[in-house]
Amino acid sequence: MASDSDSDSGSYVSATPPRPSHPPTPIPPSLNSSVRVSSRPKPKQRTKPAPTKKSTRNVSPHSERRCKEKLRSSKAQDVADLNNKPESESEAQSKPNPDPGRDGVFFSNQENISIRICKPESSSSSSNFTSSFARLVKLRRPSFDPALEFKADAPDPIQAENFAQNQVKSKQTKRLHPNLIRVEAPISGPFDQLKRPKLHNEGNFVRLNINGYGRKPSFRNGKRRYSAGGGFRRKKWTGKKSNNGDKEDDLSGLDGIFEKQKGQPKLVKEVEEAVEAVRKDLSEENLRNLLKLSHGFDLFREGQLEAIKNVVLGKSTMLILPTGAGKSLCYQLPALILPGVTLVVSPLLALMVDQLKKLPPVLPGGLLSSNQTSEESLETLNRLRSGEIKVLFVSPERFLNSEFLSVFEDNLTTSLVVIDEAHCISEWSHNFRPSYLRLKASLLTKKLNVKCILAMTATATSETLDSIMKSLEILPNNLIQKSQIRVNLQLSISSSENRSKDLLVLLKSSPFVGMKSIIVYCKFQAETDMISKLLCDNYIKAKSYHSGLHAKERSLVQELFCSNKIRVVVATVAFGMGLDKSDVEGVIHYSLPESLEEYIQETGRAGRDGRLSHCHLFLDTTTYYKIRSLSYSNGVDEYALSRLLGQIFSDEVNLTGGIQSLLKEATARKLDIKEEVLFTVLTMLEIGEEQYLQLLPQLKVTCSLSFHKTSPHLLADKYMLIRSILNLSEKKGGLYVFDIPSVANILGLQASEVLDQLKNLKLSDEITYELKDQAYCFKLVKRPDDLFALSARLTKWLSQVEICKVQKLDIMYKVANFALKECKGDSGCSGFLHTSCIQEHIIEYFSNKQMTIGDECNNAMKQHSPFLHADMKSFLKNNSSVKLTPRALARIMHGIPSPAFPSSSWARNYLWGRYVEIDFQVVLEAAKIELMNFIKKSTEQS
Numbered sequence: 001m002a003s004d005s006d007s008d009s010g011s012y013v014s015a016t017p018p019r020p021s022h023p024p025t026p027i028p029p030s031l032n033s034s035v036r037v038s039s040r041p042k043p044k045q046r047t048k049p050a051p052t053k054k055s056t057r058n059v060s061p062h063s064e065r066r067c068k069e070k071l072r073s074s075k076a077q078d079v080a081d082l083n084n085k086p087e088s089e090s091e092a093q094s095k096p097n098p099d100p101g102r103d104g105v106f107f108s109n110q111e112n113i114s115i116r117i118c119k120p121e122s123s124s125s126s127s128n129f130t131s132s133f134a135r136l137v138k139l140r141r142p143s144f145d146p147a148l149e150f151k152a153d154a155p156d157p158i159q160a161e162n163f164a165q166n167q168v169k170s171k172q173t174k175r176l177h178p179n180l181i182r183v184e185a186p187i188s189g190p191f192d193q194l195k196r197p198k199l200h201n202e203g204n205f206v207r208l209n210i211n212g213y214g215r216k217p218s219f220r221n222g223k224r225r226y227s228a229g230g231g232f233r234r235k236k237w238t239g240k241k242s243n244n245g246d247k248e249d250d251l252s253g254l255d256g257i258f259e260k261q262k263g264q265p266k267l268v269k270e271v272e273e274a275v276e277a278v279r280k281d282l283s284e285e286n287l288r289n290l291l292k293l294s295h296g297f298d299l300f301r302e303g304q305l306e307a308i309k310n311v312v313l314g315k316s317t318m319l320i321l322p323t324g325a326g327k328s329l330c331y332q333l334p335a336l337i338l339p340g341v342t343l344v345v346s347p348l349l350a351l352m353v354d355q356l357k358k359l360p361p362v363l364p365g366g367l368l369s370s371n372q373t374s375e376e377s378l379e380t381l382n383r384l385r386s387g388e389i390k391v392l393f394v395s396p397e398r399f400l401n402s403e404f405l406s407v408f409e410d411n412l413t414t415s416l417v418v419i420d421e422a423h424c425i426s427e428w429s430h431n432f433r434p435s436y437l438r439l440k441a442s443l444l445t446k447k448l449n450v451k452c453i454l455a456m457t458a459t460a461t462s463e464t465l466d467s468i469m470k471s472l473e474i475l476p477n478n479l480i481q482k483s484q485i486r487v488n489l490q491l492s493i494s495s496s497e498n499r500s501k502d503l504l505v506l507l508k509s510s511p512f513v514g515m516k517s518i519i520v521y522c523k524f525q526a527e528t529d530m531i532s533k534l535l536c537d538n539y540i541k542a543k544s545y546h547s548g549l550h551a552k553e554r555s556l557v558q559e560l561f562c563s564n565k566i567r568v569v570v571a572t573v574a575f576g577m578g579l580d581k582s583d584v585e586g587v588i589h590y591s592l593p594e595s596l597e598e599y600i601q602e603t604g605r606a607g608r609d610g611r612l613s614h615c616h617l618f619l620d621t622t623t624y625y626k627i628r629s630l631s632y633s634n635g636v637d638e639y640a641l642s643r644l645l646g647q648i649f650s651d652e653v654n655l656t657g658g659i660q661s662l663l664k665e666a667t668a669r670k671l672d673i674k675e676e677v678l679f680t681v682l683t684m685l686e687i688g689e690e691q692y693l694q695l696l697p698q699l700k701v702t703c704s705l706s707f708h709k710t711s712p713h714l715l716a717d718k719y720m721l722i723r724s725i726l727n728l729s730e731k732k733g734g735l736y737v738f739d740i741p742s743v744a745n746i747l748g749l750q751a752s753e754v755l756d757q758l759k760n761l762k763l764s765d766e767i768t769y770e771l772k773d774q775a776y777c778f779k780l781v782k783r784p785d786d787l788f789a790l791s792a793r794l795t796k797w798l799s800q801v802e803i804c805k806v807q808k809l810d811i812m813y814k815v816a817n818f819a820l821k822e823c824k825g826d827s828g829c830s831g832f833l834h835t836s837c838i839q840e841h842i843i844e845y846f847s848n849k850q851m852t853i854g855d856e857c858n859n860a861m862k863q864h865s866p867f868l869h870a871d872m873k874s875f876l877k878n879n880s881s882v883k884l885t886p887r888a889l890a891r892i893m894h895g896i897p898s899p900a901f902p903s904s905s906w907a908r909n910y911l912w913g914r915y916v917e918i919d920f921q922v923v924l925e926a927a928k929i930e931l932m933n934f935i936k937k938s939t940e941q942s
């Protein structure tokens with residue numbers, strides 16, 4: 001609960017519900033040599049070293065074997081380490097992925113970068129590649145100055161980088177506005193001259209300087225960095241209920257929030273007047289006038305005006321606009337007009353910070369997330385109470401908690417709740433977040449008396465849409481949906497057996513060589529580090545970005561990128577949703593995205609200035625298998641879930657409101673259920689069909705304490721807390737070890753109050769203590785009538801979500817594969833360019849039309865291997881003392897790490913990951929049979 005949603009990944013469970021079955025289209029056998037699944041994956045030890053076709057150095061058979069050995073274990077570790085992270089959106093973590101399963105030789109260079117020398121695919125693959133892109137530029141970018149266009153073999157991109165650097169230094173100017181945490185002015189580099197053509201239909205992608213009001217910087221870094229509002233915040237606006245309680249009609253409530261600021265009285269006055277005019281007459285003209293004054297834009301973009309009018313009129317609205325279309329404006333303008341506070345729920349901290357920074361100066365903003373210290377959140381809550389905040393960004397975990405709600409009991413009015421990236425509400429989306437489940441209309445109305453909700457997303461299938469609108473009670477009439485296609489993106493795709501080499505070629509080819517901002521998306525954290533190093537070694541200024549980095553490092557990378565001080569960011573999915581850098585000209589998918597939604601979100605970072613931009617995808621089947629396999633890492637058996645529920649609702653646990661805790665790590669290991677899954681189950685028990693418990697903030701619950709100044713018994717006379725600790729603790733090595741929730745329950749306190757008291761005693765040097773064992777905390781509300789029925793329901797739900805996740809990945813793969821292998825170029829596709837066919841499939845997918853590509857993605861995966869059963873038998877025989885479930889056995893065969901079978905202990909087994917290319921369900925069924933046989937045999941023998 002306390003964990004916030006600022007991590008990179010969405011959720012680990014995400015998918016669309018089973019789609020209607022389509023006639024299967026067989027995948028051409030010629031797809032790629034690696035698509036064919038051999039009947040038995042060769043034991044890696046026995047593989048003969050493949051003849052080296054080309055190498056930059058001689059590799060002796062001996063060293064080659066050693067190298068292969070090393071890579072084999074590295075691959076095992078690689079697959080093993082792919083831990084899905086919560087938020088997932090869920091980024092997996094792995095070591096770099098050498099791919100020893102095919103022809104070719106790997107070696108590591110001095111910098112430890114694994115490089116594979118492949119058989120040349122065709123004599124001129126790279127030059128084809130280059131020329132194809134060059135052709136593309138000639139065709140599509142008429143305003144390119146050939147003199148400025150860098151070719152693949154152009155002399156020196158480093159010079160260009162250095163030049164850009166110098167430009168950065170010389171041209172940097174600071175422009176600050178009140179909601180800015182830190183701003184770097186846009187910097188022009190040498191490539192600025194490479195004007196990308198504006199498309200005819202790019203609409204009014206007008207870039208105006210919204211910060212350029214000559215405002216005094218009112219922000220500083222450090223603790224008060226979110227103290228938005230600048231000069232506009234001194235006097236409270238009366239978004240509070242008026243005395244007559246008629247808060248909805250109290251439109252005069254805004255009066256006074258635009259207090260005069262030195263140097264700005266004219267603008268403030270004008271905005272105030274424009275707001276008043278809109279309140280009197282909600283006409284397009286008045287709204288346009290306000291838009292111009294508040295944001296500096298001349299025109300509304302498609303869908304904006306309609307959405308703004310709806311919201312101002314109090315109609316809950318579902319808004320689907322493409323990436324970069326300007327959804328944020330659809331709550332910013334209403335926030336100016338409506339009397340109370342606008343609450344914006346966002347899934348990622350980085351996204352919230354970014355949006356806070358981008359609020360126009362006339363809109364004071366604030367932020368609440370679980371990552372803040374208690375002092376920081378207290379400060380924000382106080383500012384909210386005192387009327388200094390007009391737009392508050394809240395993480396879903398903080399939303400509706402008691403501390404948050406207490407502020408709204410003080411007569412504060414919420415005019416609007418905005419659910420950004422609303423697809424996170426739906427388990428059928430690519431990025432479901434359990435914490436979003438608490439954003440139900442019924443709860444929002446009950447707890448905040450909210451009348452109007454605005455849900456926004458760029459990516460929602462019809463199933464996702466249905467579930468969002470149902471849960472937020474949005475009427476079908478209030479759906480505003482525009483095409484999810486971005487017309488200014490050129491989509492290209494190529495298959496790759498050596499992605500790092502191909503990536504370098506691509507980046508040194510036109511048009512990518514001339515781009516000043518590029519994002520390369522990878523699946524795994526280690527991959528981003530490896531690729532960014534590779535790029536730097538090749539004189540391309542790059543940095544990696546993933547959730548494994550410290551928050552400060554991440555924001556530094558983002559800042560450097562946004563100020564054009566680095567050219568390429570190599571990132572996981574962590575760097576995506578909501579990133580609004582207008583001049584990203586290229587997005588490269590080094591790894592296959594997990595769904596078309598993810599593809600759209602990530603490619604949507606490019607061309608946000610409306611200019612033609614390029615997105616390239618490398619399709620590599622090994623990565624597809626790996627990601628597909630990992631999609632099964634969250635599966636749970638009904639038996640394990642029953643045990644979990646039995647533990648939560650055990651008879652010893654009372655329903656009298658005491659705090660209960662569930663140790664995260666120990667429970668995950670005992671039941672072999674990932675921590676994220678445990679949290680989802682707990683969330684479902686809180687906000688599913690019925691409320692069985694109430695989640696409390698997560699805590700470290702085990703405390704080891706020692707006394708210093710005063711003796712324990714004397715201190716116990718003085719403090720109730722110490723008395724209870726002495727009663728409840730166990731003495732271990734001179735330390736008093738106890739459980740925080742138990743002490744809190746005895747004293748009738750909240751766990752946080754116990755911690756506060758301990759902190760005070762520590763400050764007075766009476767005690768020192770250490771906390772460990774992170775736990776989920778909750779209070780029981782109701783015991784389920786039938787635990788078994790409940791666990792069956794939850795297991796079914798989790799498995800449906802898992803199936804949908806795999807389906808999404810399969811569809812993404814099929815669309816890419818179709819472009820590569822089956823596209824006949826009828827709709828204008830040619831060479832690597834497949835904009836038309838990819839877009840057609842995206843439209844089909846989102847409109848839930850029958851997809852024109854087959855539904856059976858990879859029939860070969862569904863086939864049995866004749867050796868699977870034999871290998872399982874031998875594994876069971878060799879590990880007879882290990883307690884295994886069919887799922888655990890199948891996971892080992894697939895190389896999927898789990899809490900009870902981590903890669904650190906199991907990846908060295910020669911069968912680890914051997915069957916990753918066989919469908920997990922097939923392996924699971926085989927595991928059930930073999931485990932039953934094994935148990936039967938063992939019982940007969942004993």
Ligand SMILES: Nc1ncnc2c1ncn2[C@@H]1O[C@H](COP(=O)(O)OP(=O)(O)OP(=O)(O)O)[C@@H](O)[C@H]1O
Pocket residue numbers: 204205206207297298299300301304321322323324325326327328329457458577578579580582604608
């Ligand atoms: N009417 C407009 N005229 C010109 N520029 C606009 C207009 N509305 C929004 N913009 C600009 O468009 C950019 C993208 O807006 P925004 O970040 O709200 O997009 P979005 O729809 O939320 O995209 P994503 O889904 O990718 O997060 C912003 O820089 C914003 O200032």
